[in-house]
Amino acid sequence: MARLAANLTMMFNEVPFLDRFQAAADAGFRAVEFLFPYDFPEAEVARRKADSGVSIALFNMPPGDWAGGERGLACLPDRETDFVESVERALIYAAALDCPTLHMMAGIPPARMDRKDALALYVERLRHAAHRAADHDRTIVIEPLNDRDMPGYLLRTTTEAVQLIEAVDRPNVKLQFDLYHAQIMEGDLTMRLRRLAPMIGHVQIAGVPDRHEPDTGECDPHHLLRALDDIGYTGWVGCEYRPKAGTVAGLGWAKRYLEGAR
Numbered sequence: 001m002a003r004l005a006a007n008l009t010m011m012f013n014e015v016p017f018l019d020r021f022q023a024a025a026d027a028g029f030r031a032v033e034f035l036f037p038y039d040f041p042e043a044e045v046a047r048r049k050a051d052s053g054v055s056i057a058l059f060n061m062p063p064g065d066w067a068g069g070e071r072g073l074a075c076l077p078d079r080e081t082d083f084v085e086s087v088e089r090a091l092i093y094a095a096a097l098d099c100p101t102l103h104m105m106a107g108i109p110p111a112r113m114d115r116k117d118a119l120a121l122y123v124e125r126l127r128h129a130a131h132r133a134a135d136h137d138r139t140i141v142i143e144p145l146n147d148r149d150m151p152g153y154l155l156r157t158t159t160e161a162v163q164l165i166e167a168v169d170r171p172n173v174k175l176q177f178d179l180y181h182a183q184i185m186e187g188d189l190t191m192r193l194r195r196l197a198p199m200i201g202h203v204q205i206a207g208v209p210d211r212h213e214p215d216t217g218e219c220d221p222h223h224l225l226r227a228l229d230d231i232g233y234t235g236w237v238g239c240e241y242r243p244k245a246g247t248v249a250g251l252g253w254a255k256r257y258l259e260g261a262r
Contacts, residue, residue: 001260002225005031005057005236011247021052028258033058033238042096056099057236062086072105074125075118075154087129101139106154123167130170141201143176146184174201183208190227197231206241215253
């Protein structure tokens with residue numbers, strides 16, 4: 001039975017971020033994920049987590065200047081100090097929140113930068129993040145993003161991600177398999193899940209193509225969640241979608257999984 005985690009960045013936007021922990025728990029979720037917690041002191045986020053009783057499955061390392069268009073520091077030249085600091089800051093939050101997994105965003109390389117150079121820098125920094133995360137018993141995941149939603153993003157397919165994971169060769173570096181992005185870029189999701197099962201460290205789901213509830217698109221979420229059971233995946237499945245007409249109103253597709261988690 002799939003274990004669903006509410007993505008608090010996209011879901012429960014009816015209330016402020018810190019109130020979404022309790023809203024998710026009230027809706028039946030036993031875990032949450034989100035993009036970034038850094039606008040709030042780690043102690044306050046930890047308190048909201050503890051009060052609600054949910055676990056935190058995943059969040060992202062600091063992405064750089066998000067408002068300025070940065071989507072991760074890992075492939076950006078001349079940002080070594082900022083990148084190293086971002087790893088340490090993420091680990092501080094991970095410890096406070098008892099979060100086992102951190103997503104390291106690849107970033108959008110400058111137009112002048114050769115792609116091979118960007119990938120080489122990404123691998124170097126991924127090794128650094130993996131080393132520091134291992135010291136704290138954390139896993140680093142990398143996630144391919146589709147080039148429709150994130151033009152210019154360095155990491156675009158699971159095929160590319162696997163090559164990088166193999167190049168880094170660290171046991172605590174895994175694939176964040178977002179079914180939404182993978183369907184847009186590659187398709188063949190069931191066979192891809194079977195093939196990549198040993199590398200998967202986290203899974204996310206959303207409806208394709210509009211990124212609403214998973215049952216409002218071209219993929220059958222129940223088939224995909226059964227496929228995850230079949231490959232022996234026991235981690236969380238992050239619900240990283242934008243509710244079409246209210247978070248709770250759109251949870252009918254998830255009812256069987258949320259009830260099964262009680």
